[in-house]
Amino acid sequence: MSTDLPLYERIYAVVCLIPPGKVTTYGHIARLVGGCSARMVGYAMAATPDGRGIPWQRVINRKGQISPHGDGYGTVMQRAILEEEGVDFNANGCVDFTKTGWFPEQLP
DNA sequence: AGATTGACTGCAT
DNA sequence: CATGCAGCCAATC
Numbered sequence: 001m002s003t004d005l006p007l008y009e010r011i012y013a014v015v016c017l018i019p020p021g022k023v024t025t026y027g028h029i030a031r032l033v034g035g036c037s038a039r040m041v042g043y044a045m046a047a048t049p050d051g052r053g054i055p056w057q058r059v060i061n062r063k064g065q066i067s068p069h070g071d072g073y074g075t076v077m078q079r080a081i082l083e084e085e086g087v088d089f090n091a092n093g094c095v096d097f098t099k100t101g102w103f104p105e106q107l108p
Numbered sequence: 109a110g111a112t113t114g115a116c117t118g119c120a121t
Numbered sequence: 122c123a124t125g126c127a128g129c130c131a132a133t134c
Binding site: 025026027030037038039040041042043044045046048056059060061062066067068069070074075078 | 113114115116117118
């Protein structure tokens with residue numbers, strides 16, 4: 001496998017495979033990458049430099065909500081981007097996984 | 109080289 | 122039913 005690249009680089013690759021208008025959870029990303037836990041995905045996302053075309057905003061927690069990291073500024077922006085993508089949010093700020101959830105069993 | 113942290117998750121209370 | 126605690130492993134200081 002491509003163990004040559006840092007772990008987060010592989011995570012970015014999986015995140016880039018998420019189609020627009022769809023969202024997934026950290027745990028599922030970790031499963032697709034294999035050999036890492038949800039914490040690694042979260043850490044990778046926090047270290048993801050914006051500008052590489054990485055749809056990090058399509059990765060949310062298993063509750064279907066956006067994780068309130070930092071001061072919460074980026075969190076609000078993330079939801080705005082997802083709404084632009086066509087993701088539907090509930091009154092609780094939760095995403096409907098039955099409509100916008102992307103959970104492939106393995107990489108295409 | 110060692111210690112700390114972190115966008116999470118699942119199970120227990 | 123809601124909240125708390127421990128486990129996960131790599132990256133950073």
